[in-house]
Amino acid sequence: MPEPEPLSLINPNDSLERQNEKLQKIADALMKRVEYGPEHSNAAYAQFERAALLEKRVRERTLELERTLDLLHESNAQLGQANQETEAARRNLADAIETVSEGFALFDPSDLLVMCNSRFCRDFRDTTRDLRPGLPFTGYVDRVSRSRYLALPPDVTAESWAAQRIRRHVDRHVMFNVQLAQGRWLQVSEHRTANGGTVVLQTDVTDLIRLERAERERLKDKQSRVIRATLDHLNQGVCIFDENGRLVGWNRKMASLLELPARRLQLGASFNGLVDHLDEEIVFTRGIDRDGFRQWAAKADNRGPISFEIKRGDRAILQVFGRGMPDRGFVISVTDVTPEREAAQKLFELNEILEQRVMERTLELEDALNAAERANASKSRFVAAASHDLLQPLSAAKLYVSSLADRCADANDRSVLNKAESALSSAEQIIDALLDISKLDGDGVQFDIRPVALREILRPLVDEMEVLALRKGLSLHYVDSDLMVESDPSYLRRIVQNLLANAIRYTERGKVLVGVRRNGGSARIEVWDTGPGIAEEDQNTIFEEFKRLDTRASRNEGLGLGLAIVERACARLGHPMGLWSEPGRGSCFMVNVTIAGQAERQAQPGRRAARPVGLAQAGLIALLVENDPQLRRAVSIMLESWDVSVIEAEDAPSALELLDDLQISPDALLLDYQLGDGPTGIALYKSITEFLGPLPCAIVSADRSPNLRQDCKTLGVEFLPKPLDRHKLSRFLDEVAANMG
The missing domain is CATH 3.30.450.20 (PAS domain)
Structure with missing residues (x-):
């Protein structure tokens, strides 16, 4: 709330002389009242004090007014000086822009003309009388567009020219040429100022335009002569x-x-x-x-x-x-184009003759290719069928020999049996190699490419091969690696296995080393040996089938199929292979595999001792279904020697009938995959599990295709390839017995 104004006995709007006169009269009246009023002496004195106080306030107000007047006079003097300086600056600016050789005009942020020099719009003499401060920019454009000194193109009106000029005015920088009467030219440029105003410059460029046109005509004449000479030269x-x-x-x-x-x-x-x-x-x-x-x-x-x-x-x-x-x-x-057309016609005729010959040759090659494909398919089918037929009696023979060796007490007889088993194993290896080569040569092979840890492949191989190396007095060294690679685990294992087997077979003394080196984005698996080495001219020959450079270099038997399998598998998997060798010093076989990552470090597994046979499997009941009588009898004898009770069946129907008659649930199932014309071993397993529930099962087959392995993996059953390995069979039964316990 505003404070109330103080009471005053005089009018503050009066002059100082009038105010002093009134105060004097008030003071006199108060003095008389004090002197002649004894009854009210106290009141008179109070009035006197009030009058004295008023006089003091009057003096203070007078001093304030005097100071205000001084400040006002000083401000007026400063304002006058500023006006003089502003006018001087304006005159200086006007003088400065007048000295500019071009037309100059300044518009404020509201597009109103502030000032211009005498050269501005001098070429539009009929518009100069309207150029006054305060003229809008649109008015300036309108007057120029209607000037008779402006030469517009025939298809452009004054209104359209003015509208286009206004549209361009919104740009920050504008520059264009304007044609005037009598063949003269004016260049107009606009520039924005910092406060949003506009500076317009008009420059006479008639001489430049004329020089440019003269130069253009000269160039045209020169170009015409050049073009004429060029055309005549074509x-x-x-x-x-x-x-x-x-x-x-x-x-x-x-x-x-x-x-x-x-x-x-x-x-x-x-x-x-x-x-x-x-x-x-x-x-x-x-x-x-x-x-x-x-x-x-x-x-x-x-x-x-x-x-x-x-x-x-x-x-x-x-x-x-x-x-x-x-x-x-x-x-x-x-x-x-007469020569080209004649040549094309001759080429066409010749092409028809060549096409006819190519067609005839193609038909001949197709016939030969079909015959070769039929022969290759026939060979593959023969190898597969023959291998299967060979593996059946071979498995039976190995199992009979193994069973006989377990029962034989005489050392000499046991040595003969061991040699027979070794010979059978060699025959089995040859059949496996033939099967692998047949698959790799065909188009039906499928690879299971996935990330795999190298130590999961190399560590078990080294453990298996170390026994062979120790028999020859060799030292086998392994450098561990935690890399993971993209490959088919089974084929990669077979590749390294063949390389290690060859290194041990052909090395008489010294050592064999297997390790992994990084090679850019790939891992290079290297197998080194201190064998006899391979001459440079023979380094291609060793990859051919049944090729061995020096049979005396090894005391072991072999037909030279290992490296042939390695080369084919590496080619199909896309793993580049390399070889370094020097006669008398040794060799190094290298396989490059793409790196997929790094495996987690795990403690190295200890060396597992061979499991005792005939202990863990005691008391088991196994159902054996095998359509080959000899193999079925050999497996039965071996299982019975391990104290395993065997229920034998020839095919699926007899096996189901036998289980129904006996009314027992076997502890393990050993099922052949191919059971003649009836259901397969997998179909039999599904039928058994329908009324007995899940049982430990192993599918035995000479078919080593990835599809069968995948089917077994999906069902959760073991796959045991033929010829049947007694150690793998023993481990399977051990696991069954351990789970029962």
Whole structure:
């Protein structure tokens, strides 16, 4: 709430003299009242004090007014000086812009004219009287657009020119040329100021435009001579027409190709007239006819390229090519293609002869290829069938020998049996190698490419091969690796296994080393040995089937199929293979596999001792289903020697009938995959589990295809390949017995 104004006995609007006069009268009256009023002496004294206080306030107010007047006089003096300086600066600015050799004008942020020099719009003399401060920018443009000194193009009106000028005014920087009467030119440029105003400059560029035009004409004349020389130098006939179809340029080659008289090829000759006067011997053979050619030339816009052929006389063939130009004219070129067409015709005839020969040869090759494919397919089927038939009795023989060796007490007899088993194992290895080569040579092989840890492949292989190395007195070293690679685990294991087996077989003394090196984005598996080495000229021969450079280099038997399998498997998997060898020092076989990552470090597994046979399996009941009588009997004898009770069956129906009659649930199932014409071992396993529930099962088969392995993995059953390995079978039964316990 505002404070109330103090009471005053005088009017503050009065002059100081009038206020003093009133205060004097008040003071006199108060003095008289004090002197002549004894009854009210106290009140008179109070009035006196009030009068004295008022007089003091009057003095203070008077001093304040005096100070205010002084400040006002000082401010007026400063304002006058500022006005003088501003006017001086304005005069200086006006003088400065007047000295500019160009027309100058300044518009404020509201687009109102602030000032301009005398050269501004001097070339538009009929507008200078309207150029006053405060003129809007639109008014300035309107007056210039209607000036009689402005030379506008024929198709541009004053209103459209002014509208375009206003549209360009919104840009921050504008520059353009304006044509004036009497062939003069003015360059106009606009620039924005920091506060949003506009500076307009007008510069006379008539001399520059005239020089540019003179230089352009000179260049045109020079270009015309260059173009004429170029056209005459071309090996093609060329003629150029303007937008009206009039001839403006040509060369002598055109007249000779079309056999036109010189009087026809003249400057300004019409296109249609030239087409009409073409010799009747000229025939349009490919592309368009004469009318189509005329219609193309008559188009004003969108004249695309055109190409066709004409024939002059009996032999000459000319190719005509036409294209529009930016100025709506067009150019025509004519090329003599007679030699090319004749050569093309000869090539066509020759090509037909060659195609006929190629067709005949292709048919012969197709017949030969079909015969080769049939032979290869027949060979693969024969190898697969023969291998299967061989593996059945071979498995039975191995099992009989193993069972006999377990019961034989005489050392000499046991040695003979061990040699027989070794011979059977060698035969088994040869059959496996033949099967592998047959698969790798065919197109049906499928790979299970996935990330695999190298130590999961190399560590078990080294453990298995160390026994063979120790028998020969060799030291086998392994450098562990935690890398993971992209490969098929089973085939990669077979590759390294063959390389290690070869290194041990052909090394008489020293050591064998297997390890992994990083090689960019791949891991290079290396197998080193201190064997006899391989000469450079023989390094390709060792990868052929049944090739061994020196049979005396090894005391072991073998037919030289290991490296053949390695080479084929590496090629199919896309693993580059390398070899370094020096006679007398040793060899190194290398396989490069793409790195997939790094495996987690795990403690190295300890060496597992061979499991005792005939203890853990005691008391088990196993169902054996095998259609081959000899193999079935051999497996039964071996299982019974391990104290395993065996229930034998020949096929699926008899096995199901036997289980139904006995009314027992076996502890383990050993099922052959191929059971004659009846259901397979997998189908039998499914039937058994329907009424007995899941049971430990092992599928035994000579079929080692990835599909069968995947089916076994999906069902959760063991896969045991033929010939049946007694150690793998023993481990399977051990696990069954352990789970029962």
